Amino acid sequence: MKNYLLLLLVVPGLAAAQTPIPFVLTGHLGADAYRSAPTYVYLRYGRIVDSAVVKKGRFELKGTVDAPTKGFLSMRRNMDDLSDHKAVFYLEQGTLVFTSPDSLRNAQVGGTPLTDAWRVLLTVEEPINRQLNALEKELRAATPAQQQSPAWRQGLQAWRAALLRERTRLDSAFVRAHPASMISLYVLNTMSKDATHDGLVTALLPTLAPAVGTSPLAGEIRTKIRQNALGIKAQTALQVGQMAPNFTQATPEGRQVALADYRGKYVLVDFWASWCGPCRAENPNLTKAYHAYKGRNFDVLGVSLDEARDRAKWVKAIQADSCPGRKYPS
Known part of the structure; x- marks a missing residue:
C-alpha cells in the first residue's frame, strides 16, 4: 500500500515561535498494512511533505516545526479521500508512537501532551x-x-x-x-x-x-x-424602522454635512466612489429621481468612499458627473 498525508495546518496564534521544535514519529503497523512492497507513509505539515519506507511494519520520521502543528499521516497517494486511511495528531517536542494491527485509521497514537x-x-x-x-x-x-x-x-x-x-x-x-x-x-x-x-x-x-x-x-x-x-x-x-446612525463628513468646499441635518426628510443615501464605474453610471437615474421628488421633501446625499489621498479624483468625478441638487460629503 502507498501512504499519503493530508495537509497539516499550523495551529493559529502559535506561528511566531522562535526556536525550531524537534519531533519524532515512530510507527509499528500490522502485516495487513504493508503487504505490497515497498510501502510508504506520507507526512505533510505546513508546506513540507515527507515520507518514509515501512520496513517489517516499522517506520520513523523526524523533523522540526516552528510551533505545535496539527498533521495528517496516510498510506495513500490519492489525496481526494483520506477519511479511512489517515492518522491525525499534533507535532510537538517529543516522540509520537503509532501502533495498529492494520491501517493508520485504526492506529493508537500517543506520547505527547497535545496529541x-x-x-x-x-x-x-x-x-x-x-x-x-x-x-x-x-x-x-x-x-x-x-x-x-x-x-x-x-x-x-x-x-x-x-x-x-x-x-x-x-x-x-x-x-x-x-x-x-x-x-x-x-x-x-x-x-x-x-x-x-x-x-x-x-x-x-x-x-x-x-x-x-x-x-x-x-x-x-x-x-x-x-x-x-x-x-x-x-x-x-440598520434594521428597517430604526433611526439611521448619524455621521458627519465634509463637502468639497470644506463644509461639514451631517445626516442629522436632513431629519424629517426622505433621504436617498448613495455610497459611491470615483473609481466605481457602476456607481457613477447610476448618476443620471439619481438626477431623475431628484427632479421627480424634490418638491416632496426629498433629497439625495452622495457619500464618497474615496481615500483622502484621492481627493482630486473625487472632486473631478463630482464635476464630471454633475448631479444637480445632490450633496457630496466625503
Whole structure:
C-alpha cells in the first residue's frame, strides 16, 4: 500500500515561535498494512511533505516545526479521500508512537501532551460525529420525494441541530476538564467561528490556565468576539424602522454635512466612489429621481468612499458627473 498525508495546518496564534521544535514519529503497523512492497507513509505539515519506507511494519520520521502543528499521516497517494486511511495528531517536542494491527485509521497514537488530549477529545466527540456522518449519508441518499418534503427536511434539520448542541455541551465539558491544555483553546477557537457561541466562549475563556488563556490565540478569539458584537450592533442599528446612525463628513468646499441635518426628510443615501464605474453610471437615474421628488421633501446625499489621498479624483468625478441638487460629503 502507498501512504499519503493530508495537509497539516499550523495551529493559529502559535506561528511566531522562535526556536525550531524537534519531533519524532515512530510507527509499528500490522502485516495487513504493508503487504505490497515497498510501502510508504506520507507526512505533510505546513508546506513540507515527507515520507518514509515501512520496513517489517516499522517506520520513523523526524523533523522540526516552528510551533505545535496539527498533521495528517496516510498510506495513500490519492489525496481526494483520506477519511479511512489517515492518522491525525499534533507535532510537538517529543516522540509520537503509532501502533495498529492494520491501517493508520485504526492506529493508537500517543506520547505527547497535545496529541494525548486531542485523542481524548476525539473519543468524547466520536458518538456525535458518527451520527452526523449518518445524517449526511441519509441526506445524500434522499429520494426526490424526500428532498421536496418540508417535513422530511425539517426532521433532519432538527436532528442535526440537536447533535450540534450535544457536541457543544461535550466540548464545553472537555474545556472545563482540561484548562491547561492548548487543545481546549483550539476547541474554543472552533466554537468562536459561530457567533451564536460567543457568550459561551466568553464564559469559558477565564476558566483556562493563565499560560493558555493569555496566549496570542486567546487574544485573537477575544478580538473576534468583540468584532462580532460590533457587527451585531451595527446590523441592529440598520434594521428597517430604526433611526439611521448619524455621521458627519465634509463637502468639497470644506463644509461639514451631517445626516442629522436632513431629519424629517426622505433621504436617498448613495455610497459611491470615483473609481466605481457602476456607481457613477447610476448618476443620471439619481438626477431623475431628484427632479421627480424634490418638491416632496426629498433629497439625495452622495457619500464618497474615496481615500483622502484621492481627493482630486473625487472632486473631478463630482464635476464630471454633475448631479444637480445632490450633496457630496466625503
